[in-house]
Amino acid sequence: MLQLQGPQMLRKLEKYLRKHLPESLKEMIDDLDHYTNTYLIYFKNPTKCHEFLGSPEVINWKQHLQIQSSQPSLDKVVENLVGINMGKVKHTQCILYTEFDTAKKMSPFLMDTKNLPPNSGEPPSINQEMFKLSSLDVTHAALVNQFWHFGGTERSQRFIERCIRTFPSFCLLGPKGTPVSWSLMDHTGEMRMAGTVPEYWGQGLIYHVIYCQVQALKRLGFPLHAHVDRANHTIQRLNSKMHNVRMPGKWNQWNCVPV
Known part of the structure; x- marks a missing residue:
């Protein structure tokens, strides 16, 4: 890594960043x-x-x-x-959660491996004849928008479409070949917009999707994190089961x- 010293080098860096960051x-x-x-x-x-x-x-x-x-x-x-x-x-x-291995690399002082449950964080098995792991298509944006807590508008749908086109997405296709559970990545690098259609609630599908998402993105070298509403106890429990690390302080928007 190049260590910058002196105001002249810093001004040169600022000029370079101003030229390239506007993308x-x-x-x-x-x-x-x-x-x-x-x-x-x-x-x-x-x-x-x-x-x-x-x-x-x-x-x-x-x-x-x-x-x-x-x-x-x-x-x-x-x-x-x-x-x-x-x-x-x-x-x-x-609440901000960071995936276990990401936290281990970036914040090892937060790790408390002694109190981890004995399982590896893997989700329970699902019927793989009924549900097929896949990625979202841009035509699925309306479905995601329908169930996203912060969605429901034309602009939110356009945003979801851009996320699907640009970043890795994961879903389970149901018996009809349409997504029944999904999770995306947004432009901040977060895992976002996870959801399951009500017909399939309570079957652990979202756990399976997010677990597969984490494993795939880890192989690509992404540092994995996500924020969770303080009232969303279901996703908080899921993060605990997956051994994700609750970061100190709060995520603010x-x-x-x-x-």
Whole structure:
């Protein structure tokens, strides 16, 4: 790894990044699409972030957008900047889980292998004659959108379609050849939008899909994580069964809307 030293090298790096990073920003063309207008933020010194985040070159506060961070201390900064830009904001906190091997590599101090249950985290077997592991097709986006807690709109469906086209997705096809359970990956690298049609609830299908997703993405070298609503005890129990590690603190999201 090249160690950068001195202001001249840092300015050169900034110029290079400004030239290449906008590839991701070119997707942010719909001012009302908070699904795509997403910013992931981490500050080593949060007290110095106000001026940086306030720059229109960093965040377009005229758009509907979301900010994600593991640092709840950003709350006052975001609220203040939204107020300056005549908008409103909703702050949500969830639980962040990291897959066991990912946590072992990145945060070994969090590992408590002594208290792990004896099984390997593998899901119970399913009827493989009835259910076939597959990937989602873009035509399945409407089904995912129907059952996604944060979906149900045209923009959320377009977002799901982009995720299916761009990132690995996993599903179980039922007897009719249509998805009955699924899990996707979004543009932040998270495992998201998992669901099962009500007809097949209680059969452990989502456990099977997510387990297969984790194994496949691990082979591709993805660091695996996902946030879970604090009221979603079912998925919290599933993460526990899979030996995923509950990270300290909270996962934070700010949904910002200009007025």
